Amino acid sequence: xxxxxxxxxxxxxxxxxxxxxxxxxxxxxxxxxxxxxxxxxxxxxxxxxxxxxxxxxxxxxxxxxxxxxxxxxxxxxxxxxxxxxxxxxxxxxxxxxxxxxxxxxxxxxxxxxxxxxxxxxxxxxxxxxxxxxxxxxxxxxxxxxxxxxxxxxxxxxxxxxxxxxxxxxxxxxxxxxxxxxxxxxxxxxxxxxxxxxxxxxxxxxxxxxxxxxxxxxxxxxxxxxxxxxxxxxxxxxxxxxxxxxxxxxxxxxxxxxxxxxxxxxxxxxxxxxxxxxxxxxxxxxxxxxxxxxxxxxxxxxxxxxxxxxxxxxxxxxxxxxxxxxxxxxxxxxxxxxxxxxxxxxxxxxxxxxxxxxxxxxxxxxxxxxxxxxxxxxxxxxxx
Numbered sequence: 001x002x003x004x005x006x007x008x009x010x011x012x013x014x015x016x017x018x019x020x021x022x023x024x025x026x027x028x029x030x031x032x033x034x035x036x037x038x039x040x041x042x043x044x045x046x047x048x049x050x051x052x053x054x055x056x057x058x059x060x061x062x063x064x065x066x067x068x069x070x071x072x073x074x075x076x077x078x079x080x081x082x083x084x085x086x087x088x089x090x091x092x093x094x095x096x097x098x099x100x101x102x103x104x105x106x107x108x109x110x111x112x113x114x115x116x117x118x119x120x121x122x123x124x125x126x127x128x129x130x131x132x133x134x135x136x137x138x139x140x141x142x143x144x145x146x147x148x149x150x151x152x153x154x155x156x157x158x159x160x161x162x163x164x165x166x167x168x169x170x171x172x173x174x175x176x177x178x179x180x181x182x183x184x185x186x187x188x189x190x191x192x193x194x195x196x197x198x199x200x201x202x203x204x205x206x207x208x209x210x211x212x213x214x215x216x217x218x219x220x221x222x223x224x225x226x227x228x229x230x231x232x233x234x235x236x237x238x239x240x241x242x243x244x245x246x247x248x249x250x251x252x253x254x255x256x257x258x259x260x261x262x263x264x265x266x267x268x269x270x271x272x273x274x275x276x277x278x279x280x281x282x283x284x285x286x287x288x289x290x291x292x293x294x295x296x297x298x299x300x301x302x303x304x305x306x307x308x309x310x311x312x313x314x315x316x317x318x319x320x321x322x323x324x325x326x327x328x329x330x331x332x333x334x335x336x337x338x339x340x341x342x343x344x345x346x347x348x349x350x351x352x353x354x355x356x357x358x359x360x361x362x363x364x365x366x367x368x369x370x371x372x373x374x375x376x377x378x379x380x381x382x383x
Contacts, residue, residue, distance in 0.1 A: 003369060003383050005350040005376075012381070015354050017369045022360030024278040026071040029111070032288045033258060033265070034222075034245065035280065036075040036113055037273035038082035039066055040321050041089060041097065045333040055084070055093040055337035062097070063104050065330050070110035072281035074273060076101065080115040080148065081189060082271040084318055088338025091120035095139050102143035113146040113181060113269075118154045126164055129154050133172050141177050148181040148224065148269075153192040162198030162208040169212045179221035181247060181269070184209060186227040188314040202232065210239055217241040224249045224269045228310075230257060237264055251310045251317075255299035258284070259292040271317060272306040275324040275361060305355040308348075316343040320352045327353060327368040328361065334375070346379050 004012040042065065047056030066076050078101045079085060079094040089097070098114045105112040116139075118132035129152060140147045149172060159165055173180070187194040197205035213220050222245030225233045230253035237246035248257040248266035257266040273280045279298060286294035309320040319340055326334040334341055353372050362368035376383040 001369075003373060003376075004381070005354055005372075005383075006347045006379075006381055007350075008345075008347045015357070017357050018360055018362075018365045020360070021363050021365060022279065024072075024282045026278075027073045027281055027285055029073045029075075030281075030284045030288055033284055034075070034247070034267040035073075035258075035273070035284055036077040036111075036247070036269040037069050037277050037280070038077040038080045038269060038271040039069060039274055040318060040325060041083045041337060042322075042325075042331045043333075043335045043337045045335040051088075051339040055089045057089075057093060057097065057337065058331070059100060061331050063100060065325065066101055066104060066110070067108060068330065069274075069277045070105070070108055072278045073285065074277055074281055075111035075113065076105065077148065077269050078102075078112055078114045078145065080150065080183075081185065081315075082274060082318060082321065083115075084337055084340065085115060085117065085150070086119050086153065086190065087315065087318065088336065088340055091136070093337075094119070095136075098139055098145060099143050102140075102145040106144060113148050114140040114143065115150045115183075116140050116147045116180075117150040118152040121154050123154050123157050126155075126158060126168060129158060130168055130171055133168070134175070137172065137176065146178065146181065146221070147176065148183050150183045151185045151190070151193050151196050153190070156193050156196055159198060162204075162211075165197050165208055166212060166215075170215060173212075173216040173219040176219050179219055181222050181224055182209075182213065182220055183224040183249075184226065185249070188228060188312070189226055190315060202227070202229075206232070206236055210236070213244060214241060217244055220244050222247050222267065226250065228252050228314075233257060233266065234261075237266060251306045252303070254306070255296050255303065258299070259287070259295055271321065272302075272309065274321050275309075275328070275356065276302055276306075279359070279361065302359060305352065305359065308351055308355060311348075316340070319344040320349065323349050323352060324356050324361070327356070327371050329364055329367050334371075346376075346381070349375070 042061035044056040226249030247269040283298035
């Protein structure tokens with residue numbers, strides 16, 4: 001049976017859905033790479049809220065999805081931009097998410113790292129920004145989670161130059177109880193972060209970023225780079241102090257960066273590993289045997305889907321991620337906090353379905369097809 005899918009030019013094209021999913025079994029954590037999937041949150045579809053209301057979260061479904069990722073050997077990167085931090089999930093909701101997910105990680109033996117930022121404020125002085133970071137760092141540490149120091153919109157708006165970044169991050173790293181992950185999120189993911197590290201010149205910004213790391217290598221477990229520039233990431237990771245990891249956040253080039261070269265490799269902290277969790281887990285376990293080409297054979301075909309999900313405006317990739325979770329049966333609805341389910345067009349979602357189905361990502365292809373048909377009908381398309 002075929003399904004007719006809308007294209008961007010207004011025509012309908014036929015797609016023949018798969019009848020069998022890709023066979024991937026749960027597995028143990030990895031030995032060759034440290035890999036986190038940045039996880040989305042599941043909205044409560046029954047909550048009577050508006051787009052600017054505090055997030056209403058379905059906690060049972062949200063935590064169940066984290067157990068799904070852990071079962072395939074991945075760590076969970078919690079309360080980060082994939083979870084709609086700054087795009088529907090406010091700090092109060094993020095703090096609750098950190099506490100609940102960290103407790104769940106302890107209960108099942110899963111690895112977790114949690115986003116620490118300044119989104120409880122919108123601006124202010126450097127002292128106020130430090131205090132906001134400290135408040136969130138305390139929540140993550142008290143929950144027993146590794147901290148990910150995320151880029152701060154408030155700091156980007158307030159800092160006068162590189163010296164302010166050096167001061168704020170140095171202060172935070174000196175007081176962190178355990179080594180943290182430093183996160184450099186590019187403006188394609190969040191336009192408010194343009195000029196982060198004190199310069200729009202990426203070479204100058206990289207120098208400042210590396211200066212922060214070099215001053216506190218014992219407090220930096222790794223750096224997460226989300227610039228969608230493989231060459232820049234490789235150059236940067238070769239300049240890191242010994243023992244400091246590079247976690248790729250490049251959703252366009254992750255197979256080659258994880259596979260690495262004769263001079264090193266990237267670990268991973270990726271939003272695209274939310275929908276790719278089982279397949280990503282299988283690929284890294286193949287790499288654990290020393291088979292880098294086997295990893296590429298599994299992950300290279302997924303890049304077309306990832307590039308589609310993360311196409312500009314890149315910050316709306318979360319919509320496609322949640323859409324695929326609905327089609328895959330991880331949640332009962334396609335509703336997002338902040339009403340973000342409306343952020344991508346029907347042709348965009350149809351193409352995401354087609355690519356994911358071709359890869360065999362849906363555990364129940366029949367359910368995915370049925371839900372895709374329902375969405376098309378709601379939009380007036382006869383599938």
